[in-house]
Amino acid sequence: MSDLLVSGGRVLRPSGTVERADVLLDQDAGSITAVDEPGAVAGADELDAAGGLVIPGLVNAHTHVAMTLFRGAADDKPLDAWLQEDIWPVEAELRAEDVAAGTRLGVAEMVRSGTTAFGDMYFFMDEVAAVAAETGVRARLGHGCISVGRPETEAVADFEEGLDFAREYDGHADGRVRTMFTPHSLTTVDEAHFETFLPRAREADLPVHFHANETTDEVDPILEERGQRPLAWADDLGLLAEDSFVAHGVHVDETEIDRLAERGTAVVHCPASNMKLASGMAPVQELLDAGVTVGLGTDGAASNNDLDMFDEVRDAAMLGKLAADDASAVDAHTAVRLATEGSAAALGVDSGRLEAGANADLAVLDLDAPHLTPQHDLVSHLAYAASGSDVRHTVCDGQVLMRDRELTTIDLDAARQAAEQQARALFERAAD
Ligand SMILES: [Zn+2]
Numbered sequence: 037m038s039d040l041l042v043s044g045g046r047v048l049r050p051s052g053t054v055e056r057a058d059v060l061l062d063q064d065a066g067s068i069t070a071v072d073e074p075g076a077v078a079g080a081d082e083l084d085a086a087g088g089l090v091i092p093g094l095v096n097a098h099t100h101v102a103m104t105l106f107r108g109a110a111d112d113k114p115l116d117a118w119l120q121e122d123i124w125p126v127e128a129e130l131r132a133e134d135v136a137a138g139t140r141l142g143v144a145e146m147v148r149s150g151t152t153a154f155g156d157m158y159f160f161m162d163e164v165a166a167v168a169a170e171t172g173v174r175a176r177l178g179h180g181c182i183s184v185g186r187p188e189t190e191a192v193a194d195f196e197e198g199l200d201f202a203r204e205y206d207g208h209a210d211g212r213v214r215t216m217f218t219p220h221s222l223t224t225v226d227e228a229h230f231e232t233f234l235p236r237a238r239e240a241d242l243p244v245h246f247h248a249n250e251t252t253d254e255v256d257p258i259l260e261e262r263g264q265r266p267l268a269w270a271d272d273l274g275l276l277a278e279d280s281f282v283a284h285g286v287h288v289d290e291t292e293i294d295r296l297a298e299r300g301t302a303v304v305h306c307p308a309s310n311m312k313l314a315s316g317m318a319p320v321q322e323l324l325d326a327g328v329t330v331g332l333g334t335d336g337a338a339s340n341n342d343l344d345m346f347d348e349v350r351d352a353a354m355l356g357k358l359a360a361d362d363a364s365a366v367d368a369h370t371a372v373r374l375a376t377e378g379s380a381a382a383l384g385v386d387s388g389r390l391e392a393g394a395n396a397d398l399a400v401l402d403l404d405a406p407h408l409t410p411q412h413d414l415v416s417h418l419a420y421a422a423s424g425s426d427v428r429h430t431v432c433d434g435q436v437l438m439r440d441r442e443l444t445t446i447d448l449d450a451a452r453q454a455a456e457q458q459a460r461a462l463f464e465r466a467a468d
Contacts, residue, residue, distance in 0.1 A: 037062065037064055038062075038063040038064060038081070039060060039061060039062060039063065039069065039079075039080035039081065040060075040061040040063055040080060040081050040082070040083055040396075040431070040434060040436070041058055041059070041060050041061075041077060041080040041081065041082045041083070042058065042059040042061065042082075042083045042085050042400065042429075042431070043074070043082050043084065043085060043086075044058070044084060044085050044087070044088075045057075045086065045087070045088040045089060045400060046089050046090065047059060047089075047390055048090065048091045048372075048390065048414070048415070048418070049071070049391075050377070050390070050391055052369045052373070052415060054089070056073075056074050057071050057072060057073060058072055058074055058076065059071050059090055059390060059398065060072065060077045060080060061396040061431065061434045062396065062434060063396070063434035065396075065434070066210070066211075066212075066395060066396050066433035066434045066435075067393060067394065067396050067434070068390065068392055068394050068395070068396050069392060071390055071391060071392065083429055083431070083436060083439070085428075087402070087403060087404055088400045088401055088402055088403060088428055089401045089403055089414055089418075090390065090398055090400050091150070091372075091376070091390075091398065091401065091418065092377075092380075092387060092388045092389055092390050092394075092397065092398055092399075093150065093151065093152025093153060093387060093388075093398050093399050093430065093431070094149075094150050094151045094152065094345040094346075094349075094375045094376065094379075094399065095151070095152070095153045095154070095155075095331065095332075095345075095375065095376065095379035095380045095385070095387060095388055096151050096153070096155070096332070096333055096334050096343065096345055096348075096379070097154070097281070097304040097331035097332060097333045097378075097379035097383050098155055098157075098283040098284075098304040098306055098331075098333025099155065099156055099333055099334050099335060099336060099337075099343065100156065100157060100158045100180075100335070100336035101138065101139045101142035101154065101156050101158065101164065101336075101337075102130075102134065102135040102136075102137075102138030102139045102142065102158055102159075102160075102164070103138065103142075103158075103336030103337050103338045104138045104139075104142040104145070104337045104343070104455060105134060105137070105138040105141075105458060105459040105462060106123065106126065106336065106338035106459075107337040107338060107341050107342075108341060109122065109126075109338065109459075110122030110123070110338065111312075111341070113313075114251075114313060114314060115253070115313045116251070116253050118313065118339075123338065125466055126462060126463060126466040127159070128466075129462055129465040129466045130159060130160070130462065131160075131462075132160045132162075132163050133458060134160075134458045134459075134461075134462050135158065135159060135160035135163045135164065136160075136166070136167060137451070137455045137458040137459075138455060138458065139163065139164050139167040140167050140446060140451045140454070140455070141452065141454075141455035142337065142343055143167055143168070143171045143173055143446065144171075144443060144446045144448055144451050144452075145342065145343045145424075146343050146345075147171070147173065147430045147432075147437045147438050147446070148424060148427065148430070148438060148441070148443065149343065149345060149346060149423075149424020149425070149427055150345065150346070150399030150401070150424060150427040150430055151343070151345050151399075151430075152173060152174060152387065152397040152398070152399070152430060152431070152432040152437075153173065153175060153176075153379075153380070153383065153385055153387055153397060153432070154174075154175050154176075155175070155176045155177075155216075155245065155281075155304070155333065155379075155382070155383050156175060156176070156177050156178070157178045157179075157180045157220070157245060157283075158179075158180055159179065159180065161177050161179045161201050161205070162205070164177055165177055165208050165209070165213050168208075168209055168212060169208060169209035169212070169213065170445065171437070171446055172432050172433065172437050172445045173212070173432055173437065174212045174213075174385060174387065174397065174432055174433065175213050175214070176214045176215070176216055176243070176245075176383040176384065176385065177202075177205065177213060177214070177215050178198065178201075178202060178215060178216040178217060178218030178245060179194075179197055179198040179201045179202070179218065180198075180218050180220045181194050181195045181197075181217075181218060181220060181225065181229075181233070182194060182220045182224045182225065183195070183224070183225050183229040184223070184225065184226055191226075191229060192229075195219075195229060195233045198217060198218065198219075198233075199233065199236055199237060199240065199242075202216060202237070202240065202242050203215075210433070212432075212433055214383075215242065216242055216243040216244065216245050217233070217234070217237035217240075217242040217243070217244050217245075218245050218246060219233070219234075219244070219246050219275075220247060221246055221247035221248065221250075221254070222246065222247075222254070222258060222269065222270060223254050223258065225246075227273070230273045230275070234274055234275065235274075243279040243281070243384055244277065244279070244280040244281075245280065245281050245282070245283070246270075246275065246282060247282070247283045248266055248267060248270060248282040248283070248284060248285060249267065249282070249285050249288050249292070250283070250284035250286055250310075250315050251286070251287070251313070251315045251316065252287055252316070254266070254287075255287045265289060265291060265292050266292075267282075267288065267292040268292070268295065270282075271299065276295065276296065276299040276301045277299060277301065278299065278300035278301070279384055280299070280301045280302075281301060281302035281303065281304055281329075281331070281382040281383075282296075282301060282303055282304070283303075283306060283333065283335070284303075284304070284305070284309075284310065284315070284318065285303035285304075285305070285318055285323070286315050286316040286317065286318045287316055288318075288319065288323075293319070293322060293323055293326045293328060294326060296326075297326045297327040297328050300329070301328075302328065302329035302330065302331055302378075302381060302382035303318070303323055303329070303330050303331070303382075304330075304331045304332065304333045304379070304382050305318050305320055305330055305331070305332055305352055305374065306332070306333045306334065306348075307332075307348060307351035307352045307354075307355045307356075308334065308335070308339075308340045308347060308348060309334070309335035309336075309339040309340055310355070311351065311355065312339050312341075317358060317359035318359065319360070320355075320356040320359065320360075320365075320366050320374075321359070321360045321362070321365040322360070324366075324370065329381045329382060330374055330378050330382075331374060331375075331378040331379030331380075331381065331382035331383070332345065332348045332349065332352055332374045332375045332378065332379050333348070333379070334347075334348055344423060344424035345375050345424070346418075346423045346424050346426075347423070347424075348375060349371045349372060349374070349375045349418065349419055350371070350419060350420055352366055352371045352375075353366045353367070353368060353371035353420065356370075356371070367419075368415050368416045368418070368419035368420060369415055369419075371419045372415055372418050372419055376388035376389065377389055395433065396431060396432075396433060396434035397432050398430075398431050399427050399429065399431070400427070400428050400429040401418075401422060401426045401427055401428065402426055402427075402428045403417075405426060407421050407422075408421055408422060408426065427441075428440060428441060
């Protein structure tokens with residue numbers, strides 16, 4: 037049996053307290069064996085956390101990782117125009133090797149900023165699964181299915197591909213890769229395709245993840261056409277369940293919040309993307325007060341424009357206060373919990389908490405920086421002052437993926453170079 041002892045640091049516990057403790061990891065099982073008093077356990081391989089803060093690996097519960105290739109290519113537009121004019125025409129030219137390169141770059145960025153798990157809805161998902169396997173991260177993956185505006189045979193083939201991928205890859209990479217059924221959104225999938233394919237996804241026991249209530253442009257047509265709120269319709273379709281989770285949930289009314297709470301459906305809040313596309317302010321504190329599980333996601337790098345979850349935590353706290361018109365809303369502890377326990381619960385993975393039995397996913401932050409001094413309250417620092425570049429080590433499934441800022445499973449220079457080349461070629465193809 038091989039063990040790894042993360043020693044000498046202070047540890048963020050699930051209760052939100054910070055204690056001096058060592059964390060013992062079972063590398064074979066990929067789980068935490070114990071969180072114990074300093075020096076109580078010895079004889080294992082060690083990872084030095086002296087002077088640092090050990091936190092659960094952050095969980096990016098909604099992203100499109102390969103969209104790192106689009107970073108900075110088109111900014112400062114509302115969602116609809118941005119998708120139709122800038123994103124979809126280029127995505128139509130995407131090839132498998134683009135997705136592989138963009139995902140590898142994105143995973144490097146996430147590991148360097150303390151993220152150990154992500155939820156990804158995109159295309160060429162076998163490439164994403166391969167990159168997750170090769171780099172050692174944890175992921176919940178789904179092929180984004182779209183039917184609106186497509187010939188029937190093409191739409192059906194897209195859904196079949198989504199189901200095939202999810203069935204084939206669930207449990208891949210020693211169980212680090214799990215899958216899901218991901219109809220893109222309530223406005224990009226026709227009713228008939230929901231009705232045909234959702235029962236098949238349920239039969240295969242797949243969680244369901246889709247974009248919902250992101251902008252008023254998306255909510256209003258559903259209201260007009262059906263005379264009901266989008267999540268009421270989603271519920272009628274059978275989309276809301278305990279293992280389902282929606283991205284965004286910005287424009288949700290009280291009845292929809294109650295419905296989410298009743299069904300146990302989680303919301304993944306994407307504050308940076310919502311601000312950048314001026315989509316609106318999700319009522320995060322109201323969702324939490326109603327008992328809805330809320331996680332955090334960066335969304336794609338094209339609408340963020342980075343994958344640093346520390347930014348997301350801060351944005352969630354700030355935007356949550358603005359949305360509630362209350363400075364006590366989405367406090368520091370809550371914001372940190374969104375990116376750890378909340379996101380892990382949304383994805384259905386046992387990460388996001390440093391406790392015996394949980395997945396051995398963690399990050400160690402350096403605290404000896406001017407922006408983290410003095411240390412009145414380390415949870416406050418996590419929410420409001422820290423950033424991804426403060427992360428010294430990252431561990432996923434008991435394996436060290438970054439040690440002293442050096443990635444162990446990714447050649448960073450090669451990953452950057454490949455992404456640069458693929459992005460250039462992709463945008464040249466799209467311009468032709
Ligand atoms: Zn998205």
